[in-house]
Amino acid sequence: MLNDTLNTGLLLDKLPIGITVLNPDLEIEYANPLALKIMGLKENQTIGKLVSDPQWLLVDRFNEPLPLEKYPAVQVLHNKSAIDNFEFGIYNPEKKEYTWLLSNAYPDLNKHGEVTQIIVSFTNVSNQKEAIPFEQIVHNANDIVVVTKAEKLRNGGPEIIYVNKAFSTLTKYSEEEALGNTPRMLQGPKTSSEMREKIYQHLCKGEQVVDEIYNYDKHGNEYWIDLNIVPLKNSYGKVTHFAAIERDITERKHHEHNLTEMAMTDALTGLANRRSFYGKAKLALYEVIKQKSSLCLAVVDIDYFKKVNDTYGHDIGDEVLVKIAELMNNNTRDTDVLGRIGGEEFAIILKNLTKENGMKRLEIIRRSIESTSITLSTGNSLSLSVSIGFTDIIPESKNIDEMVKQADLALYQAKEGRNRTVYYS
Structure with a gap:
């Protein structure tokens, strides 16, 4: 027994x-x-x-x-x-x-x-x-690793219980400063509230989160991270912790931004290109319809520009385009949208302006160009003018393509006499 x-x-x-x-x-x-x-x-x-x-x-x-x-x-x-x-x-x-x-x-x-x-x-x-020193591997990894408790997700955020060396290198917070704090210590004005809510909803469900988020280091410097939050469960299936594996992608995001800017910007004048202008114009139209406000769209063409190219060459023609773009940019508001949509053709969105006020603003632009003597790299000076056609919107009655057609028709009338502004009627 x-x-x-x-x-x-x-x-x-x-x-x-x-x-x-x-x-x-x-x-x-x-x-x-x-x-x-x-x-x-x-x-x-x-x-x-x-x-x-x-x-x-x-x-x-x-x-x-x-x-x-x-x-x-x-x-x-x-x-x-x-x-x-x-x-x-x-x-x-x-x-x-x-x-x-x-x-x-x-x-x-x-x-x-x-x-x-x-x-x-x-x-x-x-x-x-301990045969495989996982803690040493994680602590010395190039990627950031942050482990939090799976508690207090809403009220202040979950408590940080572990950070590796890469965390301190990027954020400038020491391990002692991070432990007991929450990941919200890294968030700031540009951190997306929608992204924070998305993370919260996934964590409440014990789900993995993979996304990109904008954060701030200890000194207020901004950076982007590729974020992968993994729920850690005990042997009974309960989520007890969250492990965040993060990678600094700031350089990549800056590169993407530069490529986007290049794709949406006219290389010569620095204004919005045709594609970008139409995108911004459609957004502006959507906003004014929603707000039941007003909007004018104008098309601007440089008078006798072909003669400039034929007389001085295309390099001088490019200088003229840049100078005209600067003059228009100096006489538009921050809320307006200005773009180059063709060779010597520009377009302007004037937000929250009626037909009458739109005419006044466009006349300011036309007169500033008319009264300016443009000095060229050759030492020569040119006096130029522009013709402008424009239309306005009654909310919920038009779209951008229709407005551009109407502004073009008004421009055609303006070109008959040159150096004038004509409203579509």
């Missing part, structure tokens, strides 16, 4: 694994020397103690407290069946460290199928868990 064997204690005392024996009340009746050594306890701290005794803390692989019903002995008592290779940790408060155990447990049943004793064996696998 098992009890007879236990009475001798000789065999179990010599085994190279830890052995504990518990009664059906989950009270420890026996612990061999290796079990005591592994647990870091003395015999008088163990024998007669309940498995739920608060002097030891059992944790799962995420260092979260192990629920009592998941203790190996408790599972065996309830299920009356053995469990194999169950991994857990015991926290030693004096040493402030965990001992990791791989455990097997099985019941000793009487002829009625009742549990009379529970035998738990375990080996110390702490060294095996």
Whole structure:
């Protein structure tokens, strides 16, 4: 019988694994020397103690407290069946460290199928868990790694419990400054509120988040990161932490911005090109319709520009285009949209201006060009003029293509006499 064997204690005392024996009340009746050594306890701290005794803390692989019903002995008592290779940790408060155990447990049943004793064996696998120094790998990785608790997602944000060296390198916050804080310490005026809400919604559902976000370092410098937030679950499927893996993509975003600017900007004048102008014009039209406001669209053409090219050459013609663009830009408001949509043809969106006020603004532009003597790189000076055709909008009655056609028709009338502004009617 098992009890007879236990009475001798000789065999179990010599085994190279830890052995504990518990009664059906989950009270420890026996612990061999290796079990005591592994647990870091003395015999008088163990024998007669309940498995739920608060002097030891059992944790799962995420260092979260192990629920009592998941203790190996408790599972065996309830299920009356053995469990194999169950991994857990015991926290030693004096040493402030965990001992990791791989455990097997099985019941000793009487002829009625009742549990009379529970035998738990375990080996110390702490060294095996640390065989690959993952913490060192993560801490020295080039990518940023931030780990937070999965709590207080809305009120202040989840608490940071780990950052690696790359985090401090990019953000300029030390590890001490980051721990106990929240990721919101990195957010600022340009951090998208929509993105923050998206992250919050995904985290509440325990879902992964992959996106890009705008952040700020300790000194207020802006940067972009590629963000991948992964929920970490314990062995029971509960999300206990979030791990954010981040990569600095600021240089890439700047490059993308420059490419976008190049694609949307007229290389000669620096104004919006045709594609960009139409996009901005459609957006402006949408806004004024929504606000029930007013808008004018004008098309501007340089008078006798072909003669300039024929007389002075295309290089001088380019100089003229640049000078005319500058004059128009100097006489438009910040809210207006100015673009070059053809060779010597420009277009202007005048926001929140009626037909009458639009005429006044366009006349200011026309007169400024008429009264300016343009000095060329050759030393010559030119006096030029422009013809302007424009139309306005009654909300919900037109679209940009229609307005451009109407402005072109008005421009055709203006070109009949040159150097004048004509409203489409």
